[in-house]
Amino acid sequence: MQRRTMFLFVPAGVPPCLPSYRRSTCCMCTDRGLAADPSPPVTSRREVLHAASAMALAAAVGATNLLPRAAQAAVFVDTEKYGDKEMKVSEINRIKQGFRNLLSEGPELLASVMALAIHDSLTYSKTTGNGGPNGSLAYELDLAYNANVKEAAEAVDSIRARVKDASVADLYAFGGAVVSEIVGGPRIVIQLGREDVKQADPVEAGDMDGLGSGASAPQIKYTFAKSGLNAAASAVVYHGAYGVLQSIGQKNAEAKKSMAGGDDDEDAAYEEGDLTYGKVTKKTRGAVLVETNVATLKLPGTKFDNSYLKELLALKKKGDLSELSARDKAMLDDPELFAELQKYAANSKLFVNDFADLYEKCTMLGVKYESAGAT
Numbered sequence: 001m002q003r004r005t006m007f008l009f010v011p012a013g014v015p016p017c018l019p020s021y022r023r024s025t026c027c028m029c030t031d032r033g034l035a036a037d038p039s040p041p042v043t044s045r046r047e048v049l050h051a052a053s054a055m056a057l058a059a060a061v062g063a064t065n066l067l068p069r070a071a072q073a074a075v076f077v078d079t080e081k082y083g084d085k086e087m088k089v090s091e092i093n094r095i096k097q098g099f100r101n102l103l104s105e106g107p108e109l110l111a112s113v114m115a116l117a118i119h120d121s122l123t124y125s126k127t128t129g130n131g132g133p134n135g136s137l138a139y140e141l142d143l144a145y146n147a148n149v150k151e152a153a154e155a156v157d158s159i160r161a162r163v164k165d166a167s168v169a170d171l172y173a174f175g176g177a178v179v180s181e182i183v184g185g186p187r188i189v190i191q192l193g194r195e196d197v198k199q200a201d202p203v204e205a206g207d208m209d210g211l212g213s214g215a216s217a218p219q220i221k222y223t224f225a226k227s228g229l230n231a232a233a234s235a236v237v238y239h240g241a242y243g244v245l246q247s248i249g250q251k252n253a254e255a256k257k258s259m260a261g262g263d264d265d266e267d268a269a270y271e272e273g274d275l276t277y278g279k280v281t282k283k284t285r286g287a288v289l290v291e292t293n294v295a296t297l298k299l300p301g302t303k304f305d306n307s308y309l310k311e312l313l314a315l316k317k318k319g320d321l322s323e324l325s326a327r328d329k330a331m332l333d334d335p336e337l338f339a340e341l342q343k344y345a346a347n348s349k350l351f352v353n354d355f356a357d358l359y360e361k362c363t364m365l366g367v368k369y370e371s372a373g374a375t
Contacts, residue, residue: 075169075194075195075365075367076194076370077194077195077369078369078370080193081192082193091165091166095174098158098163099178102155102156102158106253107252108249108250108253110183110246112152113152113176115149116149116153116176118211121133123203123208124228124365126228133363134201135197137168140200141154145208145212145215147212153172156175159171167195168196169194169195170194177189184303184304185355186352186355186356191367206222207226209223213326214326216330221235228365232339236309237351238358239308239309239327240306240341240355243308247308248304252302305351306347306351307348309345310345
């Protein structure tokens with residue numbers, strides 16, 4: 001499957017209702033309760049020159065009085081954040097080594113490290129455009145639905161201390177891709193360059209309850225749906241991925257030495273053009289995409305697959321649900337979720353590919369590019 005994405009670059013600080021970007025109705029002005037063209041028509045040459053000068057000045061100073069940028073309004077990505085190619089590869093290798101050390105000491109964190117990016121990303125609301133993978137999770141760790149990722153988030157802080165140029169949001173996104181490779185999962189391409197926000201994202205009551213340990217089926221589906229994702233399919237894929245990673249982590253908690261490896265500086269894969277993983281081919285169109293390239297960290301005897309979903313299906317057929325969690329039961333009891341569970345339990349390749357696709361989509365929710373080089 002080939003996806004082509006085009007990004008429109010509008011200079012920072014230029015109101016979209018200026019003549020060069022004018023549409024019949026300006027959505028930003030309308031949203032503010034203003035008319036699309038509130039000023040009277042300019043008729044004289046003096047007025048034309050005055051208006052042109054005002055617009056040029058507004059663009060030069062960023063027009064901050066007209067377009068305040070709310071910290072949570074979007075996920076801002078600077079594709080030049082890590083400098084040139086040599087600097088970028090060096091920084092990626094340091095991040096990679098940090099996750100190597102973290103997961104060699106605690107393979108039981110595999111599932112929660114993967115979940116960091118999902119929890120950080122699903123604050124995104126398709127309706128408002130607020131939230132997304134912007135590092136706000138660091139300010140939300142005491143909320144009940146983030147209990148299962150709190151330890152992993154605190155552990156990632158130790159990596160941040162050694163790679164100070166990296167944003168927390170990038171580390172969350174990068175960590176899940178490393179986890180996938182460690183367990184023989186799909187190679188996930190991660191866009192780097194996110195800017196961190198300085199506060200929790202503004203979410204409505206109930207928006208994130210679907211990530212809680214005791215979430216009901218409606219809550220689970222709503223949390224994914226309000227971010228613009230296919231609710232049932234996305235929820236089942238995430239549940240299956242978390243379950244199999246948790247199982248692998250627990251089984252390998254005593255196999256730490258097999259993950260330790262050396263301190264060799266692997267070549268980071270840095271490419272622009274067509275990048276393929278699973279069933280997805282992504283056209284970068286100038287955006288910098290970097291593969292984690294940590295194949296040497298793979299745990300022996302592990303496999304990222306649909307086995308957790310198959311186990312749930314087998315237990316349902318036996319009628320043995322006594323040991324299942326509330327989320328497990330929601331997957332089996334809700335007709336819509338159960339239909340997706342059956343589909344993925346029957347096709348491991350589809351499950352693996354759709355996990356890669358879901359993870360990438362989550363790490364790109366609400367992204368806006370700040371660099372002209374991203375056009």
